[in-house]
Amino acid sequence: MIEPCDLLIHSVSQLVTCAGPPGPRRGAAMRDVGIIPDGAVAIRGSTIIAVGSSNELRRRFRPAQEIDAGGHAVCPGLIDCHTHIVYAGDRVAEFEQRCAGATYQEIMAAGGGILRTMQLTRAATTTTLVAETLPRLNQMLRFGTTTAEVKTGYGLEQDAELRQLATIELLAAVQPIELVPTFLPAHAIPPEFADRPDAYIDLVVESMLPLAQERYRNSLFAGHHIPLFVDVFCERGAFDVAQSRRVLSAARERGLPRKAHVDEFTELGGLAMALEMEATSVDHLDVTGAAAFPALAASNTIAVLLPLVSINLGITHFAAARQMIDAGVAIALSTDANPGSAPSLSLPLTMAIACRYLRMVPAEALLATTVNAAHAIGLGGRIGALMPGMQADLIILAEADYRWLMYELGGTPIAQVIKRGQIVWKS
Ligand SMILES: N=CN[C@@H](CCC(=O)O)C(=O)O
Numbered sequence: 001m002i003e004p005c006d007l008l009i010h011s012v013s014q015l016v017t018c019a020g021p022p023g024p025r026r027g028a029a030m031r032d033v034g035i036i037p038d039g040a041v042a043i044r045g046s047t048i049i050a051v052g053s054s055n056e057l058r059r060r061f062r063p064a065q066e067i068d069a070g071g072h073a074v075c076p077g078l079i080d081c082h083t084h085i086v087y088a089g090d091r092v093a094e095f096e097q098r099c100a101g102a103t104y105q106e107i108m109a110a111g112g113g114i115l116r117t118m119q120l121t122r123a124a125t126t127t128t129l130v131a132e133t134l135p136r137l138n139q140m141l142r143f144g145t146t147t148a149e150v151k152t153g154y155g156l157e158q159d160a161e162l163r164q165l166a167t168i169e170l171l172a173a174v175q176p177i178e179l180v181p182t183f184l185p186a187h188a189i190p191p192e193f194a195d196r197p198d199a200y201i202d203l204v205v206e207s208m209l210p211l212a213q214e215r216y217r218n219s220l221f222a223g224h225h226i227p228l229f230v231d232v233f234c235e236r237g238a239f240d241v242a243q244s245r246r247v248l249s250a251a252r253e254r255g256l257p258r259k260a261h262v263d264e265f266t267e268l269g270g271l272a273m274a275l276e277m278e279a280t281s282v283d284h285l286d287v288t289g290a291a292a293f294p295a296l297a298a299s300n301t302i303a304v305l306l307p308l309v310s311i312n313l314g315i316t317h318f319a320a321a322r323q324m325i326d327a328g329v330a331i332a333l334s335t336d337a338n339p340g341s342a343p344s345l346s347l348p349l350t351m352a353i354a355c356r357y358l359r360m361v362p363a364e365a366l367l368a369t370t371v372n373a374a375h376a377i378g379l380g381g382r383i384g385a386l387m388p389g390m391q392a393d394l395i396i397l398a399e400a401d402y403r404w405l406m407y408e409l410g411g412t413p414i415a416q417v418i419k420r421g422q423i424v425w426k427s
């Protein structure tokens with residue numbers, strides 16, 4: 001019997017399904033991307049209803065609309081699971097300081113870095129923040145990103161943090177990339193609390209978190225079953241392990257899922273604390289030693305690696321992705337897009353660097369920006385793979401082989417982007 005469908009994409013050289021059993025990918029399973037040669041995908045509404053060979057699906061379905069992929073590859077839409085894209089201004093002057101030899105931490109300790117962006121973001125209205133962030137999202141779409149996590153963390157005071165959260169919600173409603181909000185008021189010690197960071201943590205747990213949760217309950221995110229995460233920057237010069245634990249444990253008491261920036265420059269002990277707090281993800285891990293890998297591998301926590309930070313800061317040391325994968329750690333990759341440590345919006349560039357410097361193979365890099373990235377933002381099983389029942393988010397590449405995504409250094413090998421079954425970008 002011939003069935004109706006809304007959209008049939010056929011003549012796909014490689015339909016890279018990333019399909020597999022439920023849960024994040026680990027070990028050897030991170031190298032199996034499930035390619036269907038001469039593949040096709042049938043979509044009804046915003047959902048995938050079938051994947052298979054072009055011959056089979058063209059016989060089985062009568063589509064309202066058809067896309068002949070013309071021998072190009074198709075992959076799941078890419079998921080950027082760690083970004084800081086809502087901010088005002090730029091840090092071009094600091095970039096020049098770093099070119100001249102200043103380090104990221106020196107600039108931060110001198111009141112620049114995150115605090116510089118905080119000043120500009122506090123002074124910006126919601127309208128300005130929306131206007132400055134929209135072009136970033138448009139660029140991300142061209143790079144194949146169909147879902148992105150977005151953090152607050154440049155307000156560092158109640159009103160400005162809530163304004164950033166409201167900006168994320170406004171942005172989610174006016175452009176096609178699906179956004180997942182993360183509340184990060186403990187991103188840096190605000191100047192008003194320079195000598196009393198514990199008092200700032202009191203404010204975060206007693207006032208800011210409850211208010212953010214209340215706003216979230218009435219937001220479109222809650223209505224769409226998109227979680228609100230709570231995050232903290234556990235690092236020398238930011239928050240210590242005890243302060244970070246207070247933030248995450250307050251989030252846990254409120255039933256909010258957790259993330260933590262750990263081991264970016266210093267192995268402080270934030271990783272073990274975040275695992276104890278059952279964080280959904282631990283992010284950075286640039287200096288994490290091998291002794292921590294077994295506990296991470298045994299947990300349900302995703303390790304989000306951000307290699308553009310090392311590249312951008314001119315650091316020659318990278319997260320030990322190869323050893324982590326071999327130890328069974330579930331790895332995701334993300335841009336960490338932000339004005340300071342990673343001014344890039346490109347997941348293809350992130351994957352390209354991961355293949356060259358983190359010794360990941362292309363299949364691992366793709367699963368790290370699809371299936372595992374979905375799990376890092378609590379949306380595993382809903383996005384990240386091309387399987388019946390999953391949301392129809394996919395990218396049609398400009399090439400026949402999906403490995404062009406990692407092979408080309410700094411390019412945009414993407415021809416079309418489809419979000420929830422609709423074409424949202426075409427080259
Ligand atoms: N490390 C802390 N936060 C960001 C940097 C933000 C900034 O420099 O503005 C990061 O993930 O790299």
Ligand SMILES: [Zn+2]
Nearest residue numbers: 082084261336
């Ligand atoms: Zn970050």
